[in-house]
Amino acid sequence: MRPIDLARVHGLSTQAVRNYEDAGILPAADRTPHGYRVYTALHAGALRAFLALLPGHGHPTASAVMRAVNRGAADEAFRLIDESHAQLLEDRSTLRAVQSALQDLDPVETPQTGGVFIGTLAGLLGIRPATLRKWERAGLVRPRRDPRTGYRVYDGADVRDARMAGQLRRGGYPLERIAPLIEQVRTAGGPEPLEEALGEWSGRLSARGRAMLAGAAALDAHLGERERAHG
Template sequence: MGKNLQTEGRLRPVDLARGHGLSTQAVRNYEEAGILPAADRTPAGYRTYTSLHAAALRAFLALVPGHGHRTAASIMRSVNEGALDGAFRLVDESHAQLLDDRRTLQAVEGALRDLGKDAGPEPLAVSGPGGTFIGPLAGALGIRPATLRKWERAGLVCPRRDSRTGYRVYDGADVRDARLVHQLRRGGYPLERIAPLIAQVRSVGGLDPLEAALGDWHGRLSARGRAMLAGAAELESYLRERG
């Protein structure tokens, strides 16, 4: 039966799965999720696909590395529903996020240069003797106090406690560390990867570990940009196939 189907230009789920390292169930799941167009059925109820479905699968798999699974799926659903403006908006949003991430990287590099020059942190409102409390610091960073407490539990910031009130007091070094953690989190770094960087910045190891992380970050952003180009090429091919 498979040979006859292929002779007629029709494909089975296994024909689409083969070459992509996918299971036939994954192909069926993609169809049910709207990532692939709906398949025709044989009189016996078996799914049959065409070159259009093959092009859709290639487009989706090419979009995932640059846009992520969820956004890639939303792009394909929009295309298959005929909502091209919605699909293009999603693509534009991913590119805007990549640009924002590049700007964030530049901000982190600026913070690193400040550390290299032993510059102090940006001025923050001082709420207590010799430092700032958790509320003003969280407000200055645009995060919640609970986030700072989470970073403290992870060892990323180490404020002292006011002897009279027991409140956390963040000195200049704590503020510097919080700023670095905040920027690295925006760049997508998990806490477990940030912890050794902050620890080594504090130690005699210097700033080399952070510089290496920034180099890796540059590489990941470049890889995402290139993946977006590859995804765009396959998406355009699919759009031409759809006509």
């Protein structure tokens, strides 16, 4: 078949198909005496597999998988897919940790009007003041300073962030991974508005997982085509 025949089936331009071949995503095509590309069912299967892999794995991984398949390195393709699945599992774990941390948070209450000092908050959380100072350096909490004494003062939002940090630390999360999660809570204006975002996040992960299943099916079909074509 011609490039335009392959392109039309998937709503692509002929240039896109040629680019995929040049990038190694499609096997190299034979040429007519006049230099025109000639594609076969094997090329059509490779394109179907690549387009099916895209939604679940993204362009870089899908491209690398197909390049590995086309050079006969199936084990390398499987390794790349395994890494992508491992990343999805890690993303799910992070989502569950954030959901759990938010659910376990008590309503934000400060024992004193205007906030609490570091020793009081450390006592509430069962940690040392030094730990709170470390969390501050990592961006997990942002206490203000009392203008008269220079002491750190933690308001309601700081208490909430510290409690969330404590929950995630108990779950084994390192500080560098906790900081962006807490920033999401701040940006959302608190845990309650973040619940909708977490629901959307969960939906995206589920959609990605299902897309990976569709990609696996298309890739398996293409691998079968290659085996039959190469005897």
